[in-house]
Amino acid sequence: MRRQSSAADGQRRATVTDVARLAGVSTATVSRVLNRNYPVATATRERVEEAMRELGYVVNAHARALAGVSGRTVGIIVSEVIDPFYAYIARGVEREAALGDRLCLVCCTQGDPQRELAFIELMHERRADAVIVVGGSFADRSYTTELARRARELDAGGSKLVLCGRPPLDEPAPTASVEYDNEGGAFAITDHLLAQGHERILYLGGPPALSTTRERLAGHRRALELRGIARDPELEQLGSFSRAFGRRRMAELLKEGPEFTAVFAANDIVAAGAAQALEEAGVRVPQDMSLVGYDDIPVAQELRPRLTTVHIPLEEMGRQAVRLAVSGGDEDDWREQTTGAVRLGTHIVVRDSVAAPSKHARRV
Amino acid sequence: MRRQSSAADGQRRATVTDVARLAGVSTATVSRVLNRNYPVATATRERVEEAMRELGYVVNAHARALAGVSGRTVGIIVSEVIDPFYAYIARGVEREAALGDRLCLVCCTQGDPQRELAFIELMHERRADAVIVVGGSFADRSYTTELARRARELDAGGSKLVLCGRPPLDEPAPTASVEYDNEGGAFAITDHLLAQGHERILYLGGPPALSTTRERLAGHRRALELRGIARDPELEQLGSFSRAFGRRRMAELLKEGPEFTAVFAANDIVAAGAAQALEEAGVRVPQDMSLVGYDDIPVAQELRPRLTTVHIPLEEMGRQAVRLAVSGGDEDDWREQTTGAVRLGTHIVVRDSVAAPSKHARRV
């Protein structure tokens, strides 16, 4: 015997057939009142609706999807939902999806590329209209190949893989992408520091292999070069994006490291950690040391002094990601291949954590 | 003609039938290698797997669900994903769901009860194994009735509605619930203030009609009573849970309001706003004014002075919510009705924002 319901006892949900019988009509009619996409006599409609109410009928989205209508779902894959960077993007995705009457399937990789791949597959199985992978990626050859394969499979089914906040695949593959001017933001904020007279700037944090780090570092270096400042490897202290890293490394460097008058933290979280280390070491910001971050998440405004950082239109990125992937909701596709790409701007927001370098030695 | 695919061109995804044909076996066999729940000759299995690879076959979760297997989905409804309170719970839900190979459907109500109801329906349509509604609720009669109805419908289908961080429905309904000792936490932290000698404590923020507010306020009042301190309506300044509210109302009260030596912000966000107003008014924390919050989200540690607040096991609440709802994954139900309820403890975490009231007038 087939298991009718997953619960302990064998209740059965009402189906269109039940509704049809009770209302004395055919299932086709029930379907028509359900979808209100076809004329149905008012009297009939009311009888059907009454029957549905009486039976506590709830349409089965799986059956509906199987019968050919879109599942109205978009998948979003982030590394961590409590990280504001991802959370804001997720919010944009959710809101835009909701506008198109879509629900979001979300999952967290916790930074594991293998999980990311597995989740893409899971969402494909669920026939998501789009699968949005968010955040930087590691430049691993076999990983990229796998990703491209998934993109092709998805595309072959009329779905789309969207890269959000990461560079396109080397390999050609049918993906859409939403980027932000990462390199430009890093360039701008470094230049801001340079303009204040800083020449020895510490770049702190960020996983070395992550695209996000590579791009920010590239912008930073370009700004240095443009002002004719030699790059000092000792001043590039990569690591991770954690608060703990920012605090620990900053403390170590303060104790025994190269000279510098400003810190460019790879993101605001790292900046928060660095700020704490600075505070604990009695180094005043910005008088003794300037500090900037990246991302402009809420903590930047909570720190004292308030953190000068680079703003990224995170929520908008999320929105664009779904717009790019789902061509106009119910309407028929207005273009052959919607394999688009958008690139949003970033800009620095000046707050209180930067000042001209102090004349005195910064070493305590 | 039926629309085979939603994309511009009419590609068709490979199905079990295609795989079966290419591998020269029956669809049953394909299904068997797919679910690895039945013996299949190694040679056959390899042939089938090869065929799948060749065809880029990806199983259709809808068809599978329709054929009787669980959709392996849990729904979670929060008011806002970027709010750490919800985000941490969501993380717990996601992680626990992932352990059972389930994906999360998440959506945001932005505080609108109507949207909440609508989302529950949507998730029911998708046959989620459980639907978890997170956060406080408004004590609206008709809303409660509707919620109870949804709970019954869900239950009738073998699914479950889980109330997470909110009190049970007045009306009897088949729901599971995960609560935290909200009243107790409020009692404890108020008592902490009282023990330091504060007698005039301002309770600031929180929507008056929200269950969360009611419970916290109740704990606050109980602590006052127990110490024989008369309650002063002027010292209960409810409002919202926003940072902006905390800042604005605090500023107003500082200018022209009742006397008080300590502030109990309804949550950490409000506390952050209040802290800013205090800072702007030149009132020092904790020397001139003590300040506490509720929730223990990251900002509490970022504020200076670090905020004394009440810790809630948010992530654990999320985990419990799914455990309660999904009885042991694949195994058959080991109990009749899993309509359980758990209540987790809260505790205050003492940091640096509280001191004994100053002898001098606090008014500036």
Add this chain to the structure above:
DNA sequence: GTGAAAGCGCTAACAT
């Protein structure tokens, strides 16, 4: 305006 019937892709008896 409404009904009959053919699938959609998969799983699970039931045979063999």
Add this chain to the structure above:
DNA sequence: ATGTTAGCGCTTTCAC
């Protein structure tokens, strides 16, 4: 170990 087949619940021609 593998094949046959009957649904799962819905939408959608095609008739009437």
